[in-house]
Amino acid sequence: MHANRDLVEKRIQRELWERVLPLVHPHQLQLTIEAGPDVEHLEPFVAGSSWGAPWATTWFRLTGEIPADWAGQRVEAVVDLGFHDRAAGFQCEGLVVDLHDDGTFSPLQGIHPRRTNYAVDAIPGPLTLHVEAASNPMFAQFAPSSLGSPDTAGDRQLYRFKRASLVVVDPAAEALAYDIEVLDGVMRSLALDDPRRARLLRTLADTLDRIPDIDAASGIIAPAMAEDFGDAVRHRSVAVGHAHIDTAWLWPIRETKRKCTRTFASAVALMDDYPEYVFAASSAQHYTWIEERHPELFAKIVERVERGQWMPVGGMWVESDMNLPSGESLVRQIVFGQRYFEEKFGMRCTEVWIPDVFGYPAGLPQVFAAGGMDRFVTQKLSWNKQNTFPHSTFWWEGLDGSRVLTHFPPVDTYNAEITPDEFGFSITNFKDHAWSTDSLMPFGHGDGGGGPTREMLERARRLAHIESRATLEVGAPDAMFGRIERTIDAGAPAPVWRGELYFETHRGTLTSQIETKLGNRRCERLLVEAELWAATLGRTADVDHLWKEVLTQQFHDILPGSSIAWAHDDAEAVFAEVGAELETRIASLLVDATGSGTWLANRADVGVDEVVVLDAALAGEHVQTLADGRSAARVRVAALGVGELETLAVDDRVVLSDSSMTNGHLAVRWDAAGNITSIIDLEHAREVVPVGQHMATLELAVDQPVEYDAWDLESWTRAGGTPITVADRVAVVDDGPLVGRVEVTRTFGPSTATVTYELRAGTPQLDVHVAFDWHHDEHLLSMAFPLDVRSDVAMCDIQFGVVARPTHPSSPWDAAKFEVCAHRFVDIAEPEFGVAILNAGRYGHGVFDGAVRVSLAKAANYPDPNADRGHHEITLAIRPHAGGLAEVRAAAARLNSPPRIVSGGTAATAAQPVVRISGADGAPAPGVEVDAIKLADDGSGDLIVRFHEALGNRTRVSVATPARVTDAWRCNLLEEHETGEEVGDGVVTLILRPFQIVTLRLARSSSDDGRTR
């Protein structure tokens, strides 16, 4: 026998396709097809014809006759809607339905590109099937397309119906085909000099020699398939069925509801045949759609959950983005998710499941653990463009020291197909063989692919023991995590990764689709505010349904800005509607919380005593009317409270010339083109602007990512900005004494911007308002703040704390962080002096090269060719300060939550702040941030106060309410008691660890209703 490995390997591939697979369907016949827009209007249709305008629905009726001699055999309908074979999902899909007399239907099973068969009972006689088909367009990767909005999609038919037939399945031939495919894959995954490889090659050749005698061929291959490496095996892979369904992306939410129906129906339909099969599905929102639309399918899911075959995972409302939502939004994702799973399935999830999210901030481990999930699954960091993450399984330690057991499935995908090749890769790619033997393999086609297939499950059975390095079992993530936890309990040295899991790609998602992000940020604030004022009045806010609407739009392709136009139009409409509803409710609550006269309501967790600009024409002393009709005045109002609007005297004034603006704290100078050349902090005698540079400069850079246009922002784009220093007009529009404002208008190519510098008397902060009409293509617009301050790190505001990022690209890990997320401020500081750049609505920041650059706008062409073009307004601010971040955090809170004016109040006495949080000496505790104040969800009337230490200090806080606190408990995020807290004289005193989140439940005496004058 001479060496002919190459030739035999080619032979196996060809003969499997051309000689073995045809034996699987020994008999077939064509079905008769009718098609139409609904079942009442069906017309004859022939295979090969086109169908399906973009986003339309087409009904197909398939009829035929099962011959008498097929009785008792395995019979399947095969329906190919004209699937493109290059993708498992992302295109047309069908749903086989049980059509009822009243026109409604129950879903039976999806028809997907790689799941075209539907099993039918082999009863001789007539057969009718109804298929509802959706002609969702495919999008060519990274190419601009008009298909993403119904307004521009047109009505060209997109698909050509390929086939509708009935087939008899020969189970022995089918099993033989699976055997050959799997053994061939295992053989190819072995090293060329592995003796087993040559043996398996010979077995495969001998098997093919017997074709078409199926029994004889099966007899040859059987001993090799039965090889069992049993105890010699070291690694264990748990394969869990899954279908990653994006809540919106290259389709709108309308279609996601149907994708969930098809996929969930398909997932259930395999469970009887494969009792070992477990399907994991996340996102409470997806389940609610099934529950509302198809209760009979939902009932099947409930039954499978009870049997352990269907596994709700993730404990969240949707698989939301993690960088952009507020901390409180992340909490509510978990609260509403866990409550739903508990209510419907009697279980809470123990693992966070967000395999496809674009980076994981350092505050998350604490949030996950406080929501009952101390296990975490993702694989997205396998997409890192620069550095390879060193672990597959590890403790992820957050800002406060909380840890969650984290696993990155080493197959590096959440859409595995359980091929021998993938299985081999998942073994060699696993990075923790030294101490762990367990890994996860999520398998199944996502996004319209219909999840796991029969082929995958057959391969799983065959791969269970015939790999010499590992076993494969189909099961739930819990099985894997449980084994890892036992290994760690027995002393295995699991590695620890401390701090954020920065994602080294998709940095543009911090910036894309400005209005979607602004809408979310506004609604997040209004939701918390509505709860605050309702609690202040002793009422339940009744905003859970509005929270859920907002949480859905935080999904990891909507809020990041990576969806088609349709999805973003939908999101912005939701935010507008929810925002308007909340404004109405807040106005009504504040009328009840105030008396006659004019009041200020301060939702911020810091008090206000400074000059503010109010949207009203005020009269009287100490008021400056601005050129735009608004009023500036110094006002005072407590944190989280209301106060009568009084305009106070100011012992400072803003003095302007045509090139300078000064108050008692800052002296600002600009040149003839409106470029700021100097900002001197008078108190600290420091120049903020480096010599020869300009502050708050617009920069324009070509932004053409290598791929993923809306998602990505490349290092050369971040570094390649050209400053825009020519002005059309520079004008002082308000000249003090309380507010000075200078307007600079600039035109650059097709776009224009008006930048307004605003200095207020008494405040060491220069506000920078940017209003811009953005009409560039594929460009990044930034604002650069070069700072004459030296530090190796920039402190960035994130959810539940601050995180240090490098200001230099020294190591490869540092260099990858050329664009980072910050919520309300980025601060660069020396020990005794620093400068913070505040913002009220942007997230992407570059902090290299001695400057902070705020990314204002991208202009991607894919997937939304008109993304971000139009008018936008953003407010930023420059705030020099002494050491520490307390003042910066307070200023950022005020910038993002300015007080609102209330008049026409109906209360006899105004409401006091519902809670007072103070530091050790009774003074405000500026490093303690309040996240939520609300009545408890259990209807007890208890007050829930969630707050956290935001700056990294260990700090003592006292919590008091106007009505005396009688009992207090620390709770988890779900408001369940964990520990009782001592109450002394109606006050609760706690010591917070750095970055600790506390959810406090307060029972209060009922004798005092909280109102005093």
Ligand SMILES: [Zn+2]
């Ligand atoms: Zn996704």
